[in-house]
Amino acid sequence: AMAAVNPDIKFAAHAKSYPAYNPAQGKLWNQTMIRSIGAKVAYISYHEYYHTGSNFYWVEKDRLDNEIGTFLKEIDESIRPKNILTEHAIWSDSVGDNQQIPEKLKTTSLQGALTIGDFINRMANRTDVAYANYFALYGTMADMKDYGTGPFCIVRPFTNGENYLTGAGELYKTLN
Numbered sequence: 001a002m003a004a005v006n007p008d009i010k011f012a013a014h015a016k017s018y019p020a021y022n023p024a025q026g027k028l029w030n031q032t033m034i035r036s037i038g039a040k041v042a043y044i045s046y047h048e049y050y051h052t053g054s055n056f057y058w059v060e061k062d063r064l065d066n067e068i069g070t071f072l073k074e075i076d077e078s079i080r081p082k083n084i085l086t087e088h089a090i091w092s093d094s095v096g097d098n099q100q101i102p103e104k105l106k107t108t109s110l111q112g113a114l115t116i117g118d119f120i121n122r123m124a125n126r127t128d129v130a131y132a133n134y135f136a137l138y139g140t141m142a143d144m145k146d147y148g149t150g151p152f153c154i155v156r157p158f159t160n161g162e163n164y165l166t167g168a169g170e171l172y173k174t175l176n
Contacts, residue, residue, distance in 0.1 A: 034074075043084040111167075
């Protein structure tokens with residue numbers, strides 16, 4: 001009905017990008033979804049989280065290539081959808097191999113900025129990625145206690161209420 005009103009409208013299908021503790025479910029969903037409707041949409045929407053050196057399935061450095069790219073290549077190039085990374089950031093979980101708050105603080109440090117820079121550089125050099133949005137612009141230190149925006153954010157407040165850029169924020173400022 002929407003395409004009848006606007007024939008130029010573009011649709012995106014959401015990939016299952018956070019399969020939690022069942023990676024097989026995510027792979028099956030993406031494979032089935034892309035093979036079924038991939039040629040009917042302009043974009044595959046993906047939330048990509050990453051952490052250099054992580055062993056978590058959902059933050060593997062090359063997961064987008066291995067999981068989504070493989071199935072997209074089955075679709076004729078003239079109608080193949082592009083990837084849109086509607087959310088991306090360094091993964092910082094309170095369980096697994098990234099448990100400690102000092103580890104969470106690394107996400108907004110120089111190490112975090114370099115990891116984000118690596119990701120942006122790799123995605124910017126791919127013809128199948130149309131665009132990427134960074135997750136979490138602002139967070140407080142209180143967010144560090146639990147899952148929240150603090151570990152990912154670009155801007156954080158000082159205790160005096162002034163805001164400052166994190167490592168990720170400085171990277172984006174440099175990239176303008």
